[in-house]
Amino acid sequence: MVEARTIDGMRQLKEREGQDGIESNKYLYEALEQNKHEGVMLAVRARTFSLAIISVFLIYRIPNWSVLYYQALIVGFLLIGWAQVKMGRVERSRVELFLIFLDLLLMTIVLVVPNPWDPRPWSVAMQFKSGNFPYFYILLAGAALAYSWRTLLPVAAFTTALWLAAYFWAIYQPSDIADLSEKVKLALAGYPNVLEIVDPNYIPLEPRIQEVLIFCIVAGLLGLNSWRSRRLLVRQADVARERANLSRHFPPNIVDNLAESDQPLGAVRAQSVAVLFADIVGFTKMAEAETPERIVEVLRQFHSRMEACVFDNHGTLDKFLGDGLMATFGTPETTEADAENALRCAAAMHQEMKSWNELRVKGGAAPIRLSVGIHYGTAVLGDIGSERRLEYAVLGDVVNVASRLEALTRELNAKVVVSGDLIEAAGGAVIARELQYTENGSQSIRGRGETVKTWINPMVSVPA
Structure with a gap:
């Protein structure tokens, strides 16, 4: 939030x-x-x-x-x-x-x-x-x-x-x-x-x-x-x-628009958004072999690089999740390119991780594997909390599904797992082929009765 x-x-x-x-x-x-x-x-x-x-x-x-x-x-x-x-x-x-x-x-x-x-x-x-x-x-x-x-x-x-x-x-x-x-x-x-x-x-x-x-x-x-x-x-x-404060969550162009807008950011409403979850695979094991100072430094670099990818693709940084993050596309205002922006953000994240891993390997450190899950659907947006502390929240099934899709990357040996709804909203098979996504059938999502049609961007090589 x-x-x-x-x-x-x-x-x-x-x-x-x-x-x-x-x-x-x-x-x-x-x-x-x-x-x-x-x-x-x-x-x-x-x-x-x-x-x-x-x-x-x-x-x-x-x-x-x-x-x-x-x-x-x-x-x-x-x-x-x-x-x-x-x-x-x-x-x-x-x-x-x-x-x-x-x-x-x-x-x-x-x-x-x-x-x-x-x-x-x-x-x-x-x-x-x-x-x-x-x-x-x-x-x-x-x-x-x-x-x-x-x-x-x-x-x-x-x-x-x-x-x-x-x-x-x-x-x-x-x-x-x-x-x-x-x-x-x-x-x-x-x-x-x-x-x-x-x-x-x-x-x-x-x-x-x-x-x-x-x-x-x-x-x-x-x-x-x-x-x-x-x-x-x-x-x-x-x-x-x-x-x-806004610039911590929104890209500069959106901050400018929000500052000039007369409409309240926290008005409760439902709208279509793309929700992206990104996470470092095997972070717990990696943390056991590093000093606390080194782990914090790695996380700071990771967050900084991923944040830039979100903002460069017109996304909103919802929050950092320890060794991961949640970002949304289509908040506070929706555009026709929200789903495509989410897909291109995932591609930018992996390209950034590739460059960073090359530097890490040269420095004698192990490469880091990133997993990303994205879903597109209707979410509820608005301020929640008390009068003393308000948080801008993105709520709904779309958030839960995106989180579960990110977790599926381990089982499917994929860099990115996205929903069919996202591919359809982004332009269908054309954008899928451009960004090297393949259809992977329907998958069961924990805590959800209905299955989700998925597309994956497979892992070319899995770091040891």
């Missing part, structure tokens, strides 16, 4: 809980974890490169000892950045939020507090309203690159709180150029609007509110885009996982 979900489950992705359901998919979580680390590393490296350039420029711009104030702040930005690399992870992290807060606090200090080692007269008000707020957008861009959409909300909140707190702190700070304000007031008497702009010791509140308001809007838009991208990533990961 093919373990697969319905196509409706693929198209109608379930709503996620917690952090978009990341915990339920460890592979997605690991991908996001790696993406988060790479994003933080990229942001910190860009920051380091930028700060190095700024550091050199400041030495040129301020060729005196007061430049050490800004150099010290640059070191602080570097330390915070590399701490974020160490602490960054997919889940919410208080330490990470604290580091972001320190980042924004340090930026606020740089933009608001005048250089205490600068001998030139200056004021906090002049420093505050000198148009440096856009530097916060650099940190916002870095956060958008390195963090999830949830983290952009605290960035906006921290920036708003710090900038407004800095405003109220700045308006109460004494000024080294207080007398200049009096001179400006006298010169601009009668022009109050102009005075608010040019007074070196006055900080208007409205522009500050406008600055943080626009900053929050931009942060919100970036957060919305990040949320949308993350949601799309989760959906794509789910679809990829569903397609990967």
Whole structure:
């Protein structure tokens, strides 16, 4: 039975809980974890490169000892950045939020507090309203690159709180150029609007509110885009996982058709299918002479080669059966070539076994004999199981007969035993002659009252 979900489950992705359901998919979580680390590393490296350039420029711009104030702040930005690399992870992290807060606090200090080692007269008000707020957008861009959409909300909140707190702190700070304000007031008497702009010791509140308001809007838009991208990533990961599950059972072309279909895979129905069973003859005896590791390796190679033959002939891999497998032709949708595809798959399997056995003999290993049984008839298809675990099942007499025909290969010394119904559905005597099948009369099937007309592809040589 093919373990697969319905196509409706693929198209109608379930709503996620917690952090978009990341915990339920460890592979997605690991991908996001790696993406988060790479994003933080990229942001910190860009920051380091930028700060190095700024550091050199400041030495040129301020060729005196007061430049050490800004150099010290640059070191602080570097330390915070590399701490974020160490602490960054997919889940919410208080330490990470604290580091972001320190980042924004340090930026606020740089933009608001005048250089205490600068001998030139200056004021906090002049420093505050000198148009440096856009530097916060650099940190916002870095956060958008390195963090999830949830983290952009605290960035906006921290920036708003710090900038407004800095405003109220700045308006109460004494000024080294207080007398200049009096001179400006006298010169601009009668022009109050102009005075608010040019007074070196006055900080208007409205522009500050406008600055943080626009900053929050931009942060919100970036957060919305990040949320949308993350949601799309989760959906794509789910679809990829569903397609990967289907690809274990169906050939690529059928997987594509199923992914595009609006019809549920698991709708219970009856339809004509060809069922193929393949098995390694004498596997138990062979296993006794090999180590468990070697046996597993042989089975992996066997399954891989047989799976390719099934898919190359438009079949569906129903399941592996230890040293064998069951495949169907005509699922999930029937075609006129299903019976012929099953016959050609059996031929391809034996051709593949011939090539593999040649390699095994060269390597000193014994050749492996493959037996195949195929029947064509009506089967019941649909999902069975519980709500917690569903399996796509192919049920009916056609399955039992195909299994019994495979077992008959030992008695009839044949590579393949197929039913007359299959030969008739595949094109009759024409296809039988092409693929070297001979009629073998009716055979009794264990557990079945009626006999089955059989055709065989005889064994040319039986490996010792």
